[in-house]
Amino acid sequence: MMGLGENLFKIWRIALMVMSVALLLYGVTSLVVTQIIFKLFCVNNSVKLQHGINLTKRSFISLLISILVMVAPSSVRITTDNTSISKGTFFKSNGNIKSTLKKRNIIFANHQIYTDWVFLWWLSSTSNLAGNIFIILKKSLESIPVFGYGMKNYKFIFLSRKWAQDEIALHNGLGSIDADSRGEGPLSNKKPIHSDPDGKLYWNTADVDKSQYHWPYSLILFPEGTNLSANTRQKSAAYAAKTDKVPFQNVLLPHITGLRTAIQLLKPSLEAVYDITIGYSGVKKEEYGELVYRLPNIFIKGKSPKLVDMHIRAFNVTDIPCDDEEEFTKWLYNVWQEKDDLMETYYKKGSFDLDPELDHSVMGKFEMSPLPFLFTSLFPAIFFSALFGVAYLLFIKR
Known part of the structure; x- marks a missing residue:
């Protein structure tokens, strides 16, 4: 009987995996078709087009989280440093975790598993920023059929790890995000004030009319550059020796340039x-x-972290010495040393073991409403039904 039960469970997990993959492929295809529809009908209205693209961004993370909840549900425990983040920034509403993060932010974190970015995107969704996410990715991902096209429409930034090329990609991609957020970018029908021979674009950074629509953003990046593994740990140790640093025990040495x-x-x-x-x-x-x-463990075995812990603190931009490379290197190394210490505690105690008087905590399910995806998934069906109806009236009915 036990063998029969195990076999039935395996069959169920395989069926669930197949359904998940089918849903993912259908979902991504429908979102790309929706993007194309918005591009066709909003070709002369960049603001409406951007709203449409942002809707598909929310739908994409809604799709991913819905699939993960279906195959391997998790819970999340968030702790925030009270000295840098006001108590109550994260709270429960109708059973779901919500937050009031700043609307123009950078999020950086240690990198452990391939789906780290999904949890950080979910985190931004708690502040209604799921449609305003930007991610820095490997350039090779740009070539993935369908997926790559959709990510380019999201204005994600793709890097080749060749600084001569990456510097221009970062400069123009991030510069456009900043300019749009201040009402001085292409979404406000503004043009760069000048460009240099390398192709870098420069936007107006003077004070602007506060009544203009300002686009929020949340940029997610991982200064370690890759996730923690036996191979990357060795590379990190070699990099530490090269830069005269002491390697960490639980995290990789961060690279300073991107952040x-x-x-x-x-x-x-x-x-x-x-x-x-x-x-x-x-x-x-x-x-x-x-x-x-x-x-494979997540989709076939349903193996997921039962609890994901996130400890969050905020830095004022003026307190970060980003204009001095040496000082910034020291600052980031100290941040990572504190991160390494936190992870050491986590491995020993199963939590970050923080003082409740100094840190606020909230716990809830890792989930997001599937409605954004369900809504956008209707666009292709409606569009192609309308095309068929027109074709039927014009050609077939005759």
């Missing part, structure tokens, strides 16, 4: 920089989260 450049370029509009330390239950100190929660 520093992002803060410098977004500085005219940037309201807060959020430092997040992520811990996953079920991962021991001597283990690697990427192996424990590999995608």
Whole structure:
């Protein structure tokens, strides 16, 4: 009987995986078709087009989270540093975690598993910023069929790890985000004030009319550049030796260029920089989260972290020495040392073991309403039904 039960469970998990993959492929395809529809009908209205693209962004994370909830549900425990984040910034509303994060922010975190960014995107969704997310990705991902096209429409920034090219991509991508947020970018029908021979675009950074529509943003990045593994730990140790640093025990040594450049370029509009330390239950100190929660384990075995811990603190932009490379390097190294200490405590105690008098805590389910995706998934059906109706009236009915 036990063998029969195990076999039925395996069959159910495989069926669930197949349904999940089918839903993901259908969902992404429908979202890309929806993007194309918006591009067709809003070709002369950049603001409406951007609203449409942002709607598909919300729908995409809604789709991903709905799938993860279906195959491997998790809960989230958020702790916030009371000295930098007001108590009550995160709260429960109708059973769901909500927040009031700053509307123009950078979020950076340690990188453990491939789906880290999904949890951070979910975090932004608690402040209604799911449609205003920007992510820095490997350029190779740009070539993935359908997915790559959709991500380019999201204005995600793709880097090749060749600084001569990446510097221009970062400068223009982040510069446009900052300019749009201040009403001085292309979404306000403004043009760059000048460009240099390398192709870098420069936007007006002077004071602007506060009555103009300002676009919010939340930029997610991982200064470590990759997730923690046996291979990347060795590379990090080699990088530490090269830069005369001591390697950490529980996190990789961060690279300064991406985060520093992002803060410098977004500085005219940037309201807060959020430092997040992520811990996953079920991962021991001597283990690697990427192996424990590999995608096959998640989808086939339903193995997921029962509890995801996020400790969040905020930095005022003026307190970050981003204009001095040496000082910024020291600052970021100290941030990562504190992150390493937090992870050491997490592995020993199963939590960050923070003082409740100094840190606020809220716990809830990792979930998001599927309505954004369900809504946008109707666009292709309506569009193609209308095309069929027109074709029928014009050609078939004759």
